[in-house]
Amino acid sequence: MWWVEKILPSFEFKSISLLEIPKIDPNFTEIINHIEEAHRQNSMSKPKNVLIECRKALETLTLEVKKRGFKKKIDNKPVPDWSELFKDKNTGDIIGTINQKLNAFLVPGAHAGSAISREEADFALLVTHGIVMMVSEKLIESK
Numbered sequence: 001m002w003w004v005e006k007i008l009p010s011f012e013f014k015s016i017s018l019l020e021i022p023k024i025d026p027n028f029t030e031i032i033n034h035i036e037e038a039h040r041q042n043s044m045s046k047p048k049n050v051l052i053e054c055r056k057a058l059e060t061l062t063l064e065v066k067k068r069g070f071k072k073k074i075d076n077k078p079v080p081d082w083s084e085l086f087k088d089k090n091t092g093d094i095i096g097t098i099n100q101k102l103n104a105f106l107v108p109g110a111h112a113g114s115a116i117s118r119e120e121a122d123f124a125l126l127v128t129h130g131i132v133m134m135v136s137e138k139l140i141e142s143k
Contacts, residue, residue, distance in 0.1 A: 021129060021133070022133060024129075024132055024133060024136055025136050025137070025140055027140070028061075028064070028132070028136050030060050031057050031060045031061055031064070031132055031136070034053045034054070034056040034057035034060060035053070035054070035057050035125075035128065035129060035132065037053045038050045038053035038054050038057065038124075038125055038128070039125065041053060041121075042118075042121050042122070042125060045118070047116040047117060047118055047120060047121035048114065048116045050116075050121035050124055050125060051105075051106045051108065051116055051120070051121065051124050052106075054102075054106050054124045054125060054128040055103065055106040055107070057128055057132060058099065058102065058103055058106070058128060058131070058132075061131075061132055061135055061136070062080050062099070064139065065080040065081075065082075065085060065135065065139065066078055066079075066080055068139055068142065070082070070084050070085040070142075072084070080096070080099075082095045082096040082099070083096075085135070085138050085139070085142065086138060095131070095134070095135065098127075098131060099131060102124075102127055102128065102131065105120075105123075105124065106124060106128075
């Protein structure tokens with residue numbers, strides 16, 4: 001991509017890396033909308049809003065997992081059954097833990113007065129996109 005090396009530096013884009021990441025399947029429109037809005041908020045230097053949109057994307061993903069039948073009850077409350085979705089307990093436990101920890105990381109975005117850095121917003125976007133990609137592909141395979 002010659003334009004990355006030749007044109008972007010003239011616009012003072014010297015300290016960025018461009019990543020090629022797969023698009024999320026278009027059947028997950030609501031999730032895509034939240035991630036795209038998170039990117040838009042990031043481009044406007046609104047990191048708090050990035051975390052809020054990432055959290056909405058994860059919540060929508062979690063609802064989709066349960067809606068597709070991958071759920072179990074814990075304390076009489078339906079929760080995603082990641083192990084069932086991934087057909088592997090270890091992978092399911094890892095994805096469940098990442099999802100839970102990422103949700104906890106995203107919570108400060110919803111609280112007034114919290115200061116969120118650009119780096120935190122970038123991290124939230126990358127990890128959210130990654131988990132959405134992995135889970136959405138498993139949901140497609142499970143049809």
